Amino acid sequence: MALAKAATLDNTMGLPCRAERFIAATTHEEIRTALVMAADDAVPLNIVGGASNLLLAPHLPGITLQVACDDWWWEESDDQTVLVYAQAGLSWHALATACVERGWWGIENLALIPGHVGAAPIQNIGAYGVELADVLEAVHVMHCDDGREAVFTRDDCEFAYRDSIFKRALAGRVVVTQVVLRLSRSPSPRLGYGDLAQRVSVHPEVREIFDAVCAVRREKLPDPAVLGNAGSFFTNPVLEATQAERLLQEYPVMPHFQQPNGSVKLAAGWLIERCGFKGTRWGAFGVHERQALVLVHLGGGDRQELLALADHIRDTVYQTFGVALEREPRLMG
Ligand code: EPU
Numbered sequence: 456m457a458l459a460k461a462a463t464l465d466n467t468m469g470l471p472c473r474a475e476r477f478i479a480a481t482t483h484e485e486i487r488t489a490l491v492m493a494a495d496d497a498v499p500l501n502i503v504g505g506a507s508n509l510l511l512a513p514h515l516p517g518i519t520l521q522v523a524c525d526d527w528w529w530e531e532s533d534d535q536t537v538l539v540y541a542q543a544g545l546s547w548h549a550l551a552t553a554c555v556e557r558g559w560w561g562i563e564n565l566a567l568i569p570g571h572v573g574a575a576p577i578q579n580i581g582a583y584g585v586e587l588a589d590v591l592e593a594v595h596v597m598h599c600d601d602g603r604e605a606v607f608t609r610d611d612c613e614f615a616y617r618d619s620i621f622k623r624a625l626a627g628r629v630v631v632t633q634v635v636l637r638l639s640r641s642p643s644p645r646l647g648y649g650d651l652a653q654r655v656s657v658h659p660e661v662r663e664i665f666d667a668v669c670a671v672r673r674e675k676l677p678d679p680a681v682l683g684n685a686g687s688f689f690t691n692p693v694l695e696a697t698q699a700e701r702l703l704q705e706y707p708v709m710p711h712f713q714q715p716n717g718s719v720k721l722a723a724g725w726l727i728e729r730c731g732f733k734g735t736r737w738g739a740f741g742v743h744e745r746q747a748l749v750l751v752h753l754g755g756g757d758r759q760e761l762l763a764l765a766d767h768i769r770d771t772v773y774q775t776f777g778v779a780l781e782r783e784p785r786l787m788g
Contacts, residue, residue, distance in 0.1 A: 458478075459476035459477065459478045459489070459492065459518060460476065460477065461473060461474065461475055461476065461477070462474050462477035462519075464477065464503070464506060464511060464515065464519065465506060466506035466507070466509060466511050466685075467505070467506065467507040467569055467679035467683065467684060467685055467686075468509075468510060468511075468679075468683045468684060468685045468752055468761070468784070469679075469683030469752045469754070470510065470511050470513075470683075470752070470756075470757060470758050470761070471513050471757060472511035472512065472513060472514075472515060472788075473513065473514055473515070474501070474515040474519035475514070475515060475516050475517060475518075475519070476492075476498075476517065476518050476519065477519045477521070478492075478518060478519070478520050478521070479521045479523040480520060480521070480522055480523055480524070481523045481524055481544075482524065483524075483597065483604070483632060486520065486522060486597055486630055486632065487597065487602040489518055489520045490520075490597070490599050490602055490630070491602070492518055493517060493518040493520075493599075494600075496517075496518075498516065498517035498518060499515075499516055499517030499518070500517060500518050500520060500599060500627070501515050501517065501518070501519040501520065501787055501788065502519075502520050502521075502522075502627070502630055503519060503520070503521050503787070504521070504522070504543070504544075504570055504571035504573050504574035504577075505546065505547075505569060505570035505571040505574060506570075507569035507570040507574070507679065507685060507686065508570060508574065508577075508578060508685055508686065508783065508784045508785065509685070509784055509785055509786075509787045510685065510758050510761065510762070510784050510785070510786050510787070511758065511787050511788055512758060512786075512787065512788030513757060513758070514788065515787065515788040516788070520630065521544070522542070522543040522544045522571075522573050522630060522631070522632060523544040524542040524543060524544045524632065524633075525542055525544040525545040525546075526542050526545070527539065527540060527541040527542060527545055527550060527553070528540050531640070535639050535640045535641045536637060536638070536639060536640075537557075537559050537637075537638045537639065537640060538592060538635060538636070538637060538638075539554060539559070539635065539636040539637075539638055540633060540634075540635050541572045541633065541634050541635075541636070542572065542573075542632065542633050543571060543572055543573025543574075543630075543631050543632050543633060543634070544571055544572070544573065545571065545572045546570075546571060546572075547565070547568050547569070547570055547571060547572055547574075547575055547580070548566065548567055548568065548569070550562070550572055551563065551565055551566050551567075551568075551665070552566075552665075554636075554638060555661050555662055555665045556662075558640065558660075558661060559638040559639065559640060559661070560638060560639045560640070560641070560642060560643045560644075560661050561589070561590040561636060561637070561638035561639060561643070562585070562590060562636065562638065563661050563662075563664045563665040563668065564582060564583040564584060564585040564645055564648075564651075564664065564668055565580060565581075565582055565583075565585055565587070565668075566665045566668040566669050566672070567668065567669050567672045567673075568580050568582060568686075569679060569686065572634050573630075573631040573632070573633075573634070574631075575587050575634060576591065576594045576612060576614075576619055576621060576631060576634060577619060577621045577622055577631070578617050578618065578619065578622060578783070579612075579614045579615070579616070579617060579618060579619050581616070581617065582668070582672075583645075583648040583649070583651055583668055583671070584645050584646075584647050584648035584651075585645055586614070586616075587614075588609060588612070588614035590636045590637055590638060591609050591612070591614075591634065591635070591636060591637075592608075592609065592635040592636060592637040593606050593607060593608055593609070593634075593635040594606070594607045594611075594612060594621075594631055594633075594634055594635075595607075595631070595632045595633035595634070595635070596625075596629040596630060596631050596632060597629065597630045597632055598628065598629055599627070599628050599629060599630065600628070604632070605629075607620075616690070616691075616693065616720070617690045617783060622785075642658070642661070644659055644661075644664060646659075646664070649671070650671075651664070651667060651668070651671070654667040654670070654671070655667050674745070675745050675746045676743075676745075676746055676749060677743055677745075677749060677751055682743075682751050682752070682753070683751060683752030683753075683754070684743070684749050684750065684751045684752065685750070685783075685784040686749065686783070686784075687723075687724075687748045687749060687783050688748060688749060688750040688765060688782065688783060688784065689723040689727075689748060689765075689768075689769075689780040689781060689782060689783055690723065690780075690781050690782075690783050691720050691721060691722055691723050692720070692721050692723060692726075692778050692779070692780060692781070693714060693718050693719070693720045693721075694718060694719050694720075694721060694778065695718060695719075696717050696718065696719055698777075699711060699718075699719035699721070702721075702776060702777075702778075706729075709721065709722075709725060710722040710725050721778065722748075723748050723772075723780055724746055724747045724748035725747075726772050726775075726776055726778060726780070727742065727747040727748065727768055727772060727780075728747040729775070729776075730768070730771045730772055730775055732747055732768055732771070733747040736753065737764045737767075738756060738760055738764075739752060739753055739754060739755045739756025739757075739760055739761075740752055740753065740756050740760060740761050740764050741753055742768070750764065750765065758786075765782060768780070
């Protein structure tokens with residue numbers, strides 16, 4: 456079993472973080488041992504994936520567990536369906552790449568999303584018109600209190616925009632160990648978002664869409680290996696129709712997306728840009744010059760300073776538009 460020892464925790468935001476006792480578990484037995492250790496010693500248990508959607512405290516007390524099982528396999532059936540089983544510690548983009556290479560459709564629009572497979576269901580990752588919920592068959596978990604294993608169907612997961620039961624009722628109570636996806640061998644291109652359709656041929660191969668999504672992301676989003684960031688820092692606000700209509704009278708060019716239930720989703724990046732933040736620098740942090748929804752770490756900063764900037768942006772957007780932004784990455788420690 457990997458020893459629980461103090462470790463520096465890498466995270467895409469590049470925040471300094473030292474975990475008191477870090478365990479990278481490579482088997483279910485090791486995950487269970489870590490859970491028992493935290494319970495026996497009555498210390499906090501922090502569960503991390505790729506640490507791409509977390510804002511870590513400088514010091515994480517207790518046990519910090521990372522699932523490091525990273526195998527995957529699949530079952531093909533006659534009806535063009537492929538069931539893909541991926542363990543939680545696998546890189547999401549590595550899985551998306553491997554599926555696209557085999558000509559399977561379903562997660563090509565989710566290319567280049569940072570983080571591990573196990574984190575994908577927590578916030579129901581989504582991009583370019585596709586959400587994990589569209590292809591998810593099941594999530595395998597281990598309960599933290601007694602180590603029992605359970606399988607959640609897609610309906611059990613209570614998925615919504617950037618949301619699931621794992622962020623709510625089950626937050627901190629289960630460890631995701633495996634995800635099962637239902638992909639397809641027959642073409643099912645989803646090109647409705649932005650200018651994706653213009654970037655590919657009329658009947659694109661799955662690889663073309665994957666490459667186009669990678670290209671758009673590389674144009675707009677900073678590479679965490681080069682510039683620290685946690686992707687979108689706020690979720691896109693969803694408003695009642697009447698509030699959205701009032702705002703649209705004042706700002707007719709404001710991007711807005713009608714939701715099936717009548718509510719309206721706005722683009723937080725547009726609201727932040729309109730407040731003049733895009734491309735600005737505030738000490739060690741800044742607002743990305745090509746996508747105002749992404750806060751970037753220029754180096755040497757800590758979480759407190761970052762949260763102060765986020766509060767300032769949220770307050771300014773609220774004073775200007777009367778819209779309350781919510782933070783997307785979760786605080787840990
Ligand atoms: N916009 C601006 N200014 C900006 C950014 C955006 O005016 O600085 C406008 C754009 O012109 C466009 C609209 O806002 O009209 C939407 O922009 P974009 O397509 O870039 O998407 P987004 O809503 O800002 C969401 C996800 C991204 C995902 C993209 C593409 C959330 C919180 N973010 O961003 O997810 O890649 O759509 O599907 O839903 C992530 O979560 O880390 C992430 C990058």
